[in-house]
Amino acid sequence: MIINTLSKTYTTQVPISTDRTSQLGVSNKSPSVAGDTVEISKEAYKALSDSEATISRGVALIVNSINNDPEFADKMAYTYSHSRDAELIDLKDVPPLDDALRMDAYFQHVKDFESGADKIMNQRVQIYNEMKKNGASGADIFKSLMEFNKTLPADYQKNTGLDKYSDQYSKYVQAG
Known part of the structure; x- marks a missing residue:
């Protein structure tokens, strides 16, 4: 998980399966990741920071x-x-x-x-x-x-x- 403390955005990176990479047209030679981004509440960000x-x-x-x-x-x-x-x-x-x-x-x-x-x-x-x-x-x-x-x-x-x-x-x- 990557935490950007300025924007309060948290990015998770999940490996994409080999089957999925070929469907996406991505080469199978190197691992690939897909990321999701979520915004957390001010309260959760404060709790993490504090x-x-x-x-x-x-x-x-x-x-x-x-x-x-x-x-x-x-x-x-x-x-x-x-x-x-x-x-x-x-x-x-x-x-x-x-x-x-x-x-x-x-x-x-x-x-x-x-x-x-x-x-x-x-x-x-x-x-x-x-x-x-x-x-x-x-x-x-x-x-x-x-x-x-x-x-x-x-x-x-x-x-x-x-x-x-x-x-x-x-x-x-x-x-x-």
């Missing part, structure tokens, strides 16, 4: 790569420290474009969030620069950035999704 298994598997892959590949760890530490967090939004919470008052309030909220996220990014950059100057490895810097995330206000963590990743990161590191 599932603990999905998040924990992603965290495990990242942590293992950071621990076993110094070049990857250096890139992750740099990239993560120099990236601004984005606020998770539900599009149904965005006011209609023709409601100028509510749109103004919404845009002000976005500006305020981005300003706060810029300050947090600057703090991460300071952590990165200080640790790098003192000879820390990318893996150690990344671990410090993850610890820093835990100190951020709970509402900020929830609004960015950091809470889920921080929890899984802590569980994985403690178990590992």
Whole structure:
């Protein structure tokens, strides 16, 4: 199954039998597949995206790569420290474009969030620069950035999704 997380479209590929391939005029020299595409509900997509298994598997892959590949760890530490967090939004919470008052309030909220996220990014950059100057490895810097995330206000963590990743990161590191 192929999952396109942007379009929420799931494609399954099923082998076509030899009899069917000849009926379709497809050469029998190489295997052939036919695909079906289905659209899933917002609720199912959210459940998949928010599932603990999905998040924990992603965290495990990242942590293992950071621990076993110094070049990857250096890139992750740099990239993560120099990236601004984005606020998770539900599009149904965005006011209609023709409601100028509510749109103004919404845009002000976005500006305020981005300003706060810029300050947090600057703090991460300071952590990165200080640790790098003192000879820390990318893996150690990344671990410090993850610890820093835990100190951020709970509402900020929830609004960015950091809470889920921080929890899984802590569980994985403690178990590992």
